[in-house]
Amino acid sequence: MKTQSRIDAQTNLILRIHIIWRGLLALMAALSVWMIWARMAELPVWQKILFSLAAILVMVFSSYGAYQFSKHNHSGRMISLTLDYLGFVVCFVFALNVGEFFIGIDALGENFGKGIPYLGITVLGYFLGMLEEYFPTRNNASENSLKTVSKWVMLSGFLLFLWQVKALNGIVYFFGKFAQPGGMVAVIGLMVFGLSLWSMNRPNVAQALNVKTRHEQVINGWLFLSPNLLGFLIFFAGPLLLSFYFSFTDSDAIRTPNWVGFDNYAKILNIKFITLDVPDQLARDVVDIKVYDEVGRFTFGDRGILFAAEDKFFWLALRNTLTFVLFAVPLSVLPALVLSNVLNSKLPGMKFYRAVYFMPSIAAVVGISLVWQWLYNATIGYINYFITLGIEFWNNLFNVAIIDPKIQWVSDEKTALFAIIIIAAWQTMGFNTVLFLAGLQNIPGELYEAATVDGAGAWDKFWGITLPMLAPTTFYVVSTTTIQAMQVFEQVFILMNPPEGPNNSTITLVLYLYRSGFQNFKQGYASAIAWVLFIVIFGLTLIQFQRQRRSSIYES
Amino acid sequence: MNMKSYRLVRFLNNFFVYFILTFFAFIMLFPFFYMLSTSFKIPSDTFRYPPRMLPRDPITMQVDGYDEPLPLYFVDVDGVQKEYALVRSNIKVGTYAPVDNPAAVVDRFISEVKPTGGVMNQQKVVVNGEEVKLFDVEVDGQVVPMILVSQTTVGEFIDPQDPESEPVFQNVRLSEPVENVGWHPENYKEVIELNNLGRALTNTTLVTVLVVMGQLVTSVFGGYAFARLKFPGRDTVFVFYLGTIMIPFVMLIVPLYQLMVLIGWTDRLASLIIPWIFTAYGTFLMRQHFITFPKEIEEAALLDGASRFAILKDIIIPASIPALATQATFTFLYAWNSFIWPLVIINVGNEKNHVLTLALNVLRGRASDTPNLILAGAAIAIVPPLIVFILGQRFFVESVAGSGVKG
Numbered sequence: 001m002k003t004q005s006r007i008d009a010q011t012n013l014i015l016r017i018h019i020i021w022r023g024l025l026a027l028m029a030a031l032s033v034w035m036i037w038a039r040m041a042e043l044p045v046w047q048k049i050l051f052s053l054a055a056i057l058v059m060v061f062s063s064y065g066a067y068q069f070s071k072h073n074h075s076g077r078m079i080s081l082t083l084d085y086l087g088f089v090v091c092f093v094f095a096l097n098v099g100e101f102f103i104g105i106d107a108l109g110e111n112f113g114k115g116i117p118y119l120g121i122t123v124l125g126y127f128l129g130m131l132e133e134y135f136p137t138r139n140n141a142s143e144n145s146l147k148t149v150s151k152w153v154m155l156s157g158f159l160l161f162l163w164q165v166k167a168l169n170g171i172v173y174f175f176g177k178f179a180q181p182g183g184m185v186a187v188i189g190l191m192v193f194g195l196s197l198w199s200m201n202r203p204n205v206a207q208a209l210n211v212k213t214r215h216e217q218v219i220n221g222w223l224f225l226s227p228n229l230l231g232f233l234i235f236f237a238g239p240l241l242l243s244f245y246f247s248f249t250d251s252d253a254i255r256t257p258n259w260v261g262f263d264n265y266a267k268i269l270n271i272k273f274i275t276l277d278v279p280d281q282l283a284r285d286v287v288d289i290k291v292y293d294e295v296g297r298f299t300f301g302d303r304g305i306l307f308a309a310e311d312k313f314f315w316l317a318l319r320n321t322l323t324f325v326l327f328a329v330p331l332s333v334l335p336a337l338v339l340s341n342v343l344n345s346k347l348p349g350m351k352f353y354r355a356v357y358f359m360p361s362i363a364a365v366v367g368i369s370l371v372w373q374w375l376y377n378a379t380i381g382y383i384n385y386f387i388t389l390g391i392e393f394w395n396n397l398f399n400v401a402i403i404d405p406k407i408q409w410v411s412d413e414k415t416a417l418f419a420i421i422i423i424a425a426w427q428t429m430g431f432n433t434v435l436f437l438a439g440l441q442n443i444p445g446e447l448y449e450a451a452t453v454d455g456a457g458a459w460d461k462f463w464g465i466t467l468p469m470l471a472p473t474t475f476y477v478v479s480t481t482t483i484q485a486m487q488v489f490e491q492v493f494i495l496m497n498p499p500e501g502p503n504n505s506t507i508t509l510v511l512y513l514y515r516s517g518f519q520n521f522k523q524g525y526a527s528a529i530a531w532v533l534f535i536v537i538f539g540l541t542l543i544q545f546q547r548q549r550r551s552s553i554y555e556s
Numbered sequence: 557m558n559m560k561s562y563r564l565v566r567f568l569n570n571f572f573v574y575f576i577l578t579f580f581a582f583i584m585l586f587p588f589f590y591m592l593s594t595s596f597k598i599p600s601d602t603f604r605y606p607p608r609m610l611p612r613d614p615i616t617m618q619v620d621g622y623d624e625p626l627p628l629y630f631v632d633v634d635g636v637q638k639e640y641a642l643v644r645s646n647i648k649v650g651t652y653a654p655v656d657n658p659a660a661v662v663d664r665f666i667s668e669v670k671p672t673g674g675v676m677n678q679q680k681v682v683v684n685g686e687e688v689k690l691f692d693v694e695v696d697g698q699v700v701p702m703i704l705v706s707q708t709t710v711g712e713f714i715d716p717q718d719p720e721s722e723p724v725f726q727n728v729r730l731s732e733p734v735e736n737v738g739w740h741p742e743n744y745k746e747v748i749e750l751n752n753l754g755r756a757l758t759n760t761t762l763v764t765v766l767v768v769m770g771q772l773v774t775s776v777f778g779g780y781a782f783a784r785l786k787f788p789g790r791d792t793v794f795v796f797y798l799g800t801i802m803i804p805f806v807m808l809i810v811p812l813y814q815l816m817v818l819i820g821w822t823d824r825l826a827s828l829i830i831p832w833i834f835t836a837y838g839t840f841l842m843r844q845h846f847i848t849f850p851k852e853i854e855e856a857a858l859l860d861g862a863s864r865f866a867i868l869k870d871i872i873i874p875a876s877i878p879a880l881a882t883q884a885t886f887t888f889l890y891a892w893n894s895f896i897w898p899l900v901i902i903n904v905g906n907e908k909n910h911v912l913t914l915a916l917n918v919l920r921g922r923a924s925d926t927p928n929l930i931l932a933g934a935a936i937a938i939v940p941p942l943i944v945f946i947l948g949q950r951f952f953v954e955s956v957a958g959s960g961v962k963g
Binding site for chain 2: 102103105106108109110112113116119214217218220221222224225227228229230231232234235236237238239240242243246251253335339342343345347349353355356357358359360362363364365366367368370371372374375379380381382385426429430483486487489490493494510513514517518523526527530531533534537538541
């Protein structure tokens with residue numbers, strides 16, 4: 001062929017070496033499969049399977065790549081690049097691990113505080129460089145001098161920072177580790193894979209393998225996506241699958257998990273409704289209390305229904321979580337709707353109010369819960385104080401004698417969950433207000449003008465124009481608030497002592513998940529709870545989505 | 557409608573609008589004010605009822621003849637309120653009454669009253685079926701046997717200008733201390749130095765900085781690949797990414813915990829950083845931003861022989877500073893405020909690796925009787941994000957609004 005005739009001797013040599021390298025890698029992969037099963041008895045079986053699978057894939061693709069190379073097909077280059085890149089990444093991570101880079105972050109925490117001021121200098125230097133963008137000068141020289149100064153300030157700030165955090169010690173320590181066999185392997189791997197990648201990317205070699213312009217995009221695309229995708233697979237998609245697997249096991253984070261089938265789900269969903277002859281009939285008279293616990297009972301006149309479940313805490317948690325959602329979502333969405341309509345007026349100062357409303361949503365929930373804990377204090381808290389003041393005022397005004405309730409906000413089972421609801425509503429209201437405001441500002445003004453011409457009042461406009469036009473925003477706001485509310489945990493954990501509250505009145509699904517998984521270490525069971533939680537959230541979102549779609553069909 | 561009434565209606569309308577807005581602003585800000593003011597108080601001031609907003613200090617005064625400065629109280633002297641110094645407290649005072657006339661009570665210092673008949677064989681009477689001890693109480697120069705009805709403690713107050721004058725005795729707890737507004741920033745020093753908040757602040761800063769930087773890098777590259785580069789499998793992966801955005805984080809804590817156990821990162825700061833620098837949501841936002849970037853500029857640069865990396869670095873990133881700032885702020889808040897994952901992965905005992913939220917959780921238990929310290933800790937956790945928010949407010953609020961509209 002024509003293209004082949006143009007290949008020079010050097011390129012030809014590189015290609016030959018590559019074919020050998022691919023074959024060698026395949027051989028090494030095959031060898032490692034044998035090693036895994038013959039020599040590494042201490043590895044758990046699933047790890048053996050996983051590693052062998054990876055090695056077999058490397059073996060197959062590497063041999064196939066060698067074959068394609070010999071035919072000068074571009075797919076050989078692609079396979080080679082992919083394998084070498086992955087190998088390079090693995091060696092890189094391995095090198096970081098050998099150098100104790102990840103563990104070393106802890107040591108950085110020791111000295112990082114001293115370095116923060118110098119890091120500040122670096123940031124300052126960066127802004128100095130940006131200054132030019134905001135105050136453009138016609139004089140080119142001054143622009144460049146500013147950039148130079150900025151560069152030097154940044155550099156010196158960063159060097160001082162490194163010196164303060166004793167980075168040199170860390171670097172020396174890091175490279176010292178490479179004298180060990182593991183380190184050697186990592187360094188050799190990095191060099192071999194790096195060399196291979198570099199040679200593959202030489203224009204001559206690429207041309208010899210019939211590269212096309214579109215290949216550049218494919219390679220760059222996967223290359224740019226790869227850090228994100230690898231991390232995403234390892235720290236998100238993989239664990240998600242693992243969670244699904246765990247939910248069918250009795251995993252306890254220490255021993256090898258045993259497959260238990262649907263047992264976890266069966267335990268969660270094992271419930272019974274029993275009609276009672278008399279409403280206050282004891283639970284042990286009607287159900288087997290070795291298996292079932294009473295969750296609650298409903299009475300109708302002189303009859304009653306007993307609700308019993310094998311895992312009573314799950315159902316209490318579900319009840320509390322749904323109650324929480326039922327109150328917290330409207331309480332944070334409806335005021336937000338009102339406020340956003342008020343904020344949408346063209347009066348001065350609206351941006352200030354908008355910023356103020358936004359503030360609670362950016363503060364740490366843990367901190368906020370501590371503040372509210374003291375606001376809720378029954379004897380010295382401001383909330384009860386304001387209630388007392390209000391009642392006194394009312395009593396004086398109308399000459400009545402309403403008794404001050406002195407609510408025990410967090411220690412009374414009737415108010416505990418409500419106290420949490422108030423905090424959550426307070427914290428998400430501002431965020432929702434800003435979302436609604438954006439939705440409102442996207443409604444074309446002509447609609448209102450047309451309605452005014454038709455003689456519609458403010459109320460008609462709100463019902464006839466604002467609400468229907470706002471439907472997509474409302475859907476977004478309600479569903480995100482619901483998803484968030486379903487995961488309520490931090491407020492309860494901080495505010496309540498113990499976190500499940502008086503008489504389990506504030507135990508929530510995530511709290512119960514945490515409790516099962518990390519206090520009782522029933523991690524398989526906790527995974528099952530997580531999936532049930534997900535299904536509930538998914539169901540709620542789906543319902544809202546259906547409603548939104550239906551209402552938008554009405555609109556059209 | 558005539559002009560005058562129109563103006564009146566408009567004025568009333570505006571007044572109403574500002575009234576509602578200010579009312580809600582008060583509700584939104586009050587907890588923050590409360591937190592800041594309490595964090596500057598002394599412990600006794602935090603437990604005072606009714607609560608007060610400004611932190612106050614009791615005033616003390618150096619009085620002749622006393623080594624220590626004495627606290628001042630408001631004291632009622634002949635119907636006039638005066639500022640007197642507390643010299644002595646916990647002086648026991650008994651209220652005595654004759655057996656036959658319980659209404660004729662007199663107050664005497666218990667130390668000045670002798671038991672009737674001596675300490676060894678004190679006389680007793682029977683009142684309402686109970687034996688009660690008798691005391692010799694001097695009334696108008698006469699000694700009368702009386703029974704002890706009740707007892708209390710008082711303090712001795714003197715006029716600081718005239719220490720030799722007649723002292724006044726009254727209940728210390730019920731006396732109003734003389735106070736002035738006084739701030740106690742040393743509360744912050746105490747939580748930072750003694751309650752590990754300093755180390756926690758450093759750790760949180762470190763974790764947040766690394767997560768923000770890492771996430772920006774991965775999501776810029778990923779977002780660019782999704783938005784601008786055509787390669788087989790791209791759309792499949794993107795749909796996959798989109799599908800996971802709605803998945804709540806709590807789904808992952810159990811398997812992620814086990815993964816961390818497997819690679820030995822439990823109790824390590826690395827576990828708070830590395831898993832969080834890869835995000836589907838951030839990548840999605842970056843992609844949405846890059847897709848609006850005009851293609852022509854990029855194509856021109858490609859014709860000039862620029863590499864994709866150079867285009868990203870020299871053209872696209874400089875033009876995307878607001879979007880990057882927004883994403884950085886989001887990530888900052890998320891990393892700074894996260895609690896459940898650190899709670900799971902970092903041991904309570906390993907205080908060296910605590911982040912702020914964890915340190916607050918510990919402080920809550922340790923300092924449960926000193927709200928001033930707890931709220932100083934809360935302020936340390938809450939104020940830095942607020943500052944970041946105020947600085948980045950312009951982009952941030954606007955882009956939250958933007959993300960909502962796009963869904």
